[in-house]
Amino acid sequence: MLMDIDGMTVTVVRKRIKNLYLTVSPRDGAVRVSAPAHVPDAAVLDFVRSKADWIARQQARLADIAPKTPVPDGQVSVWGRPYSLCFAPGQPSALADGRLRLSVPQDSTSEQRHEALTQFYRAALHDEITRRLPVWEAITGLYCAGWQIRDMKTRWGSCTPGTKKLRFSLALARRPLVCLDYVLLHELAHLQVPNHGSAFTALLDRYMPNWRDVRALLNGRA
Structure with missing residues (x-):
């Protein structure tokens, strides 16, 4: 089941275990809790909240080491509106006329x-x-x-x-x-x-x- 805990989506899996266990996925930072079948949802909620700072630190660490996705020219969303994205070496960055132009070095990497x-x-x-x-x-x-x-x-x-x-x-x-x-x-x-x-x-x-x-x-x- 999924629980929304203070704006965080948590996957809760009931198992034949004695204690609560929490993990943060190294792939996408998703939070998963394994809980005994008899433990009420309120106890799961309190358990996750008690680990909130630890979860934030783990997700921040994963964000820092995650591989960067290549960004080609294309379309991006800014404040809910679509903009054409282009990279322009030597030109100032600007958002105007339906286009987001970003200044990058010549021969920039992804x-x-x-x-x-x-x-x-x-x-x-x-x-x-x-x-x-x-x-x-x-x-x-x-x-x-x-x-x-x-x-x-x-x-x-x-x-x-x-x-x-x-x-x-x-x-x-x-x-x-x-x-x-x-x-x-x-x-x-x-x-x-x-x-x-x-x-x-x-x-x-x-x-x-x-x-x-x-x-x-x-x-x-x-």
Whole structure:
């Protein structure tokens, strides 16, 4: 079965075992829990949350060592809109007229092109979070102590209520901006309510009444 735990998709497999076990796939960073048949879902949820920092460290390590996918000229998505991608040695990077032009060295390697695209997404996302997060903090009265962008494989964002630190997936730069607003609100709400119970959804309903539609758009179901 699949469980959505604080924005993270976790595969839970019931087995004839005595203890809970958690693994992070070295292939894609997916989280899997093996659980005894008699252990309730609430206990699985608490177990995964207790390992949240460890999971984040493992996924970050895997992102750092993962082989880079070659990036040819083609089409990419920026804030939910398609753009033609081209690499132009000696020219400044620019996003205009339906085209994303990235500056790369002459005879650039596929890894250099991948890194150029990654850095573009990171800068674009950083700018929007810097602009939008303070707005949502003012609206909700909930303030984080810091945030960072990570190449997260299985979630759009995460929150550590104890430290008030937020993390956001680099992939958000590909989704519509309203999806970023939803994730910002979602993670800020976890500063007050660490679970996804009725108090949490009430916060989302209060500040973004259409959040369910936006979540569907974020996850490609709209």
